[in-house]
Amino acid sequence: MFLRSKKDFQRSFGNIKVYSMNKYIKVTILLLMSSTTNAKFAIGVFDTPCEELKLKITSCKEHIISNKNALSTSLQKRKDIVFSKRGALVTATIMDRKATKCYEKHKMKPELYRPGKFKSKFFIDKLSCKNNLLNVKVVKPNFYCDTPGTATIFSCYISSLGRQKGFEYTVLKIK
Known part of the structure; x- marks a missing residue:
């Protein structure tokens, strides 16, 4: 399902405010990106002379x-x-x-x-x-x-x- 507008979003998720949902999405993306960066760092640690x-x-x-x-x-x-x-x-x-x-x-x-x-x-x-x-x-x-x-x-x-x-x-x- 692809959401095209604010109305599509409200029909799909009820009357949740869009700006608060965007905040949660941004926080989730930030957490995912930071965990993958730490994982890449941790992998390289053991190869460092x-x-x-x-x-x-x-x-x-x-x-x-x-x-x-x-x-x-x-x-x-x-x-x-x-x-x-x-x-x-x-x-x-x-x-x-x-x-x-x-x-x-x-x-x-x-x-x-x-x-x-x-x-x-x-x-x-x-x-x-x-x-x-x-x-x-x-x-x-x-x-x-x-x-x-x-x-x-x-x-x-x-x-x-x-x-x-x-x-x-x-x-x-x-x-």
């Missing part, structure tokens, strides 16, 4: 990151939510960078690689300052968070903490 950085360290300080203090007392007892990362907080300059797989079986698309803009301060997971390393290779993992600042989700908490404290979270590349 991580970034491998070669850093020249100028200062190093051992540091532990934990979400325990940000959780309520009832959640602090749960081992599946509480995490603790031991590493080093370093000041460094980027010597080299390239796209890399985020994990061994990652099917990355190199054309999606965009060099990131990073601060000069990095938290390097699993690094000890006792090693006297001047140059290290690290991997900057991709974090996508739909609930920023949530202490129970690792990627959300680390992203939020990094913005607050002014550092980039990286993982030491061993090889």
Whole structure:
């Protein structure tokens, strides 16, 4: 059935006001379009490569990151939510960078690689300052968070903490 005019619409749907119906149609279309955009974004997230950085360290300080203090007392007892990362907080300059797989079986698309803009301060997971390393290779993992600042989700908490404290979270590349 094709509606040609306001009268056809009123005959079909009764005395509903046209402008209010148009509003509902627009809202429905908007919701449909936004959900398909999110779906397309979510599909591309898993193909995005991580970034491998070669850093020249100028200062190093051992540091532990934990979400325990940000959780309520009832959640602090749960081992599946509480995490603790031991590493080093370093000041460094980027010597080299390239796209890399985020994990061994990652099917990355190199054309999606965009060099990131990073601060000069990095938290390097699993690094000890006792090693006297001047140059290290690290991997900057991709974090996508739909609930920023949530202490129970690792990627959300680390992203939020990094913005607050002014550092980039990286993982030491061993090889």
